[in-house]
Structures are given as structure tokens and as C-alpha cells.
Amino acid sequence: QVTLKESGPALVKPAQTLTLTCTFSGFSLTTSGMRVNWIRQPPGKALEWLGRIDWDDETYYSPSLKTSLTISKDTSKNQVVLTMPNMDPVDTATYYCARSPAGSRYFDYWGQGTLVTVSS
């Protein structure tokens, strides 16, 4: 079955770089059309799509974060990595990775999420 799981630090200081890893199973990111996305949710607020990486290494980012976000993949490890530099307290949120099925862009499987707090 398809599973995804996020891992990374629970606490980062302002101006530090956040690195989160999404480890998945049950599908391959080498399959044509497959995509993995990053989505976040500040406490008590709505969901925000951050970006995605496709099977062919193409990446797409939200314009509001485009200049600061990097998503990469390691297909041998079934992992996708999110890097966000210069973290700010407003970036405090639960970060999710989620799969888009081949050929589409909705999110059919989600990780459990990881809460990242930005505080000194």
C-alpha cells in the first residue's frame, strides 16, 4: 500500500534552514506522471501548497515561496527533500508531503505531517 512519512526537526531558529525528508513506499517516483508535493498548515489555519517534484525531475513552486524553496528527490531511497532557508516564525506549521497520482494534480495519499516550530 502507499505510505508517506515526513521527518525532520521539530524546532528551528529564525534565519535557519529547514530540511524535511519525505520517505515513501508503495509507488515509484520514476513512474511516468507521478508527483510528490509539499503542503503546509499553520496551527488552526488552512492548507497551503508549497511545491512539487515530478517523475522527470521537473519542479514547480508556489510563487509566494519560489525564491526560497527547493525540492529534490532521491529515487534510490524513495525520498523527496524540502529545503527552506531563512525560516521565520510565520513558517511555523505542520508540513505534509502528499502524492499526486499519475497524470493528475490532486493529492490522493498524505503523510502524517510533521509540526515545525520556528522560535529562538
Next chain:
Amino acid sequence: EIVLTQAPGTLSLSPGERATLSCRASQSVDSSYLAWYQQKAGQSPRLLIHDTSSRATGIPDRFSGSGSGTDFTLTISRLEPEDFAVYYCQQYRNSPYTFGQGTNLEIK
């Protein structure tokens, strides 16, 4: 960016009643690029509906989606106790993919 506005913000109903949740887009998302998710407290979102009206795997048939253009609806025909949660719509017509602010479906 396409802005999605959900109404109402909070919906108070009783088990057995019918729920109608609205999602309005700031520009057309056609008829196939709209999804609905359910999120319970402390859990990840769960896909309910994709492509406006297609139920995801394992979703009961009391959940249905409809709409086109800029106006979309999620209907829950008869509420079960486990249906009380927050519901989000999401468009994937254009990047960035955007979500509505959510409708909190609470027990009356």
C-alpha cells in the same frame, strides 16, 4: 492565483441531516479540476472527491460532488457521527494549487 471561497465557515447540523457545502472560485476551474478533502482534528487531510464528482477509493456514496466553472458543491446526504470534521476544496486547474479556507461541520 485562483482564490477559493468556502461557505459557510461553520455548519451546525445533526446526524441524519443533509449537508451542503459550497466552494466558489475567483475564476473558472473548468469541470474537472476540483477536489474535496476531509480533515479531522489531529489528522492529515483525506481525499473524498476528485475531478469535481469522482469519489476516491473507499469513500461512501453518501458523499457526492457537483459543479462546474466557478461554483462547486459537496453534499453529504445523511450525516453520520464520523462525518463531523473540517472540509476543504482544492483547485488544480492552475498552479499554484490553492485550497479554500475550510468549512467546519459541527454537531448541532
